[in-house]
């Protein structure tokens with residue numbers, strides 16, 4: 406149990422399987438990077454094939470390359486530690502146990518793109534981690550791993566500041582995050598322009614997930630070939646999964662990309678699951694008949710949230726919980742999302758009351774598809790996913806319900 | 816608000832301005848400090864911040880109203896936020912919710928008349944492997960069961976007693 410966990414008194418340690426982060430030599434990646442040219446650092450990352458671990462899966466090497474190519478004397482590296490997707494807690498574990506690796510990754514990114522300032526955007530719910538993180542940063546400054554002429558490399562200057570979120574899920578979206586850092590409401594911007602071009606304060610900015618940055622440090626330490634040798638062709642390397650719900654051993658696990666859902670369930674003791682929600686509230690519900698499918702960008706992509714749904718779970722209740730989440734967290738800027746999430750939630754309530762016609766259910770599905778296309782940001786584009794997949798896979802279960810009527814609530 | 820309190824608040828906000836700067840990027844860090852210290856951001860405080868950063872008070876209000884951890888209305892000394900998202904929901908968060916309401920005598924969204932406790936819902940707080948989870952201000956409690964609710968509340972009351980004593984001692988010296 407780490408110090409922070411003790412201090413809060415009421416928190417239990419998270420179960421973790423063995424994680425590679427524990428076996429990488431501290432600052433090896435940074436030392437290797439400091440001896441390389443910028444192009445070679447980015448080349449190493451590109452060769453690893455790593456894609457962003459925050460969910461969207463954009464190739465990290467390409468992102469760094471775009472920011473490196475941008476002409477500007479001021480650039481930023483932002484670590485997205487807003488971890489708000491329901492069912493995700495891997496970034497909390499990484500920040501609690503391996504924050505050095507994350508800061509190392511940020512510093513390498515700074516060198517690669519020519520940024521001197523890094524910012525960690527830490528969700529307000531993780532405030533208790535801040536003293537620990539500040540202490541690690543302070544230590545890194547005294548070790549000359551942050552500051553001017555890092556590791557003796559002339560002109561390699563980089564420092565990291567921590568900024569707190571204030572309880573808004575949408576601020577995990579990279580442009581909303583930047584708005585928030587600039588002192589605005591966390592409302593997503595139109596993209597393009599992308600942050601690599603016009604980011605924080607209008608300067609080129611790389612926004613990367615906590616885990617992406619930690620792996621970047623590992624890749625520079627162990628080499629691209631090591632990472633590329635694991636996983637599948639299109640989804641290379643290792644990935645952390647946050648596993649919760651109806652299983653015997655919930656926790657944070659490291660698996661190679663491309664692991665099947667069935668294998669994963671065996672590892673965590675959830676073989677009897679009826680379905681698995683992959684990717685959190687914004688992800689997809691995968692029924693047992695599809696457990697041979699794999700967690701990979703080419704099959705089912707995910708930021709790593711896995712919620713195991715046991716045999717007795719009411720799928721409509723799950724859909725309802727997710728939609729309540731989105732009604733609450735929609736920033737309200739665009740109509741498909743603002744109005745659509747409310748309509749879908751009302752639809753689920755009708756279904757729970759056993760009062761939804763097939764015709765209306767089809768209309769709701771059409772609405773969901775419109776939201777996927779017409780919403781301004783990823784929140785509205787993905788909020789109908791869970792509803793749509795539950796309707797598709799569990800239609801029989803959700804239609805013609807009599808449970809509420811039987812319970813005398815009608 | 817007393818004139819002396821207004822002055823004190825003004826001084827405090829100025830000091831935070833010195834710390835975080837006086838441009839727009841300083842807005843949220845300053846508001847977070849005010850929220851932490853005063854458990855709310857009053858209209859008066861918003862006005863001072865707006866003047867200091869040279870922006871319209873409506874801009875400040877717009878930001879305060881957007882973020883769920885920033886509040887215009889007064890909150891209790893302890894804000895209890897129970898996670899209602901899926902994994903905690905699947906682990907009986909409803910029973911914990913009921914017990915919180917029983918022991919505090921308030922419903923969600925309300926503050927106890929003595930101003931000590933505010934009860935709210937939270938969305939996933941990243942403790943899904945240990946649900947039901949709740950936050951008391953910055954502190955996390957996990958695997959909360961209805962019978963543990965009382966202990967958590969007593970812990971807060973004790974912390975407040977200690978805090979009150981500390982404050983008295985500060986005044987004595």
Ligand SMILES: Cc1cc2nc3c(=O)[nH]c(=O)nc-3n(C[C@H](O)[C@H](O)[C@H](O)COP(=O)(O)O)c2cc1C
Nearest residue numbers: 457458459485487488489577578579613614617783
């Ligand atoms: C509504 C919404 C919430 C998001 N929340 C997070 C988050 O909490 N953490 C994160 O790393 N990415 C989040 N993202 C994805 C980011 O926009 C961005 O793609 C990511 O930080 C890029 O980092 P990566 O390439 O390293 O994955 C979110 C996206 C959306 C649309």
Ligand code: SF4
Nearest residue numbers: 736738739742782785
């Ligand atoms: S999709 Fe939703 S969260 Fe995204 S900009 Fe539109 S209203 Fe805001």
Ligand code: FES
Nearest residue numbers: 898903940942943
């Ligand atoms: S669902 Fe409650 S902490 Fe994540």
